[in-house]
Amino acid sequence: MSLTNVYHVRRVADTSAKACLICYKPSTSVMITPDNKDFFYVCPAHLQDKHFCSPIIDTESQAARAKEEAMAKEIEMVKKEYEEKQRRKKEREKESSREDKEDKVKSKDESKDKDKSKNSNTNDEKERDERIASIQEGAGIEKKTNDSPRVFALHKNFYQMRIDRQRNIEIAKRNQERLKNPSLFPSVPSGNP
Template sequence: MSLTNVYHLRRVADTSAKACLICYKPSTSVMITPDNKDFFYVCPAHLQDRHFCSPIIDAESEAARLKEQEMAEEIEKVKKEYEEKQKRKKERAKQSDKDEKDKDKGKKNDKDDSKDKESTDSKTNDEKERDEKGNETKPENGPRIFALHKTFYQMRIDRLRGIEMARRNQERMKNPSLFPSVPTKDL
């Protein structure tokens, strides 16, 4: 039986959590081979352990991920600059409107308008922050493909061999020709 030493990290729902291979605590992280022959649950903390497994880093995907991060940062920077420019335009427009108003009426109304403006600005900022936090998805920072170290890999191979041997023994036990026949001659 050939088993490649390449395991992909997958996540399962919290309700499907099972015991970790190492510490037996409930875990939602699953290590699985690409051909789905072997899988086991493991805690994310054990993936950081250099004596358990080591990440297999694909240079192309890593470069693509870095490029994507840079693009996202650049987009955020441009958005912020645009929002600041729009804010300045609004402030200039309001300043020109204030200058045009009568001084008598303007003094009382300006104070009320400024209070209203501050409250609406704070509400819109709060709403924007909530929307941004709600729409964010937690990006996967760590690697997703691992190679087990030799002792753990050998343990997985031994386990699969044991399962295969048990299956073969079960089939042999069902075969009646395996057992010796009853003697037919008298001695």
């Protein structure tokens, strides 16, 4: 049974924390092989230790991450432009309404109707902004908080320790099977002494 020296870091619930392989403190980070044959708990601080493991850098994931960041920046720029246009539009409306007030004297009924239409316009803008925010959340544009590497290779001593452990488990299973088999034990002599 051979193990690959590739371990992915996974997180478990706080209630499922178990002892770290190195320091025996409760940890919620688990290092597991892609084929799920070997796993162990380890503290996140030990993942930063250069003598324990080293990150495997995936150029494809880095390129994808850079592309996502570029998209996020572009979206921010578009949002700023949109907000600037809306601000300018509101300023123009204020200026035009001031000019209208100076030129004409309107009755109270007409001003009430205009206030209602302004309120409906602001409600429409709020709904539009909420839709934009919900679309961005649904698209997964939110920034990830954890940018640490997720794939590691153990250093040779720790990797050999994991191989030895797997080998000892396999040997113990084989010995248990042998002990259950009655043909393993010698038979009683049938002749006279």
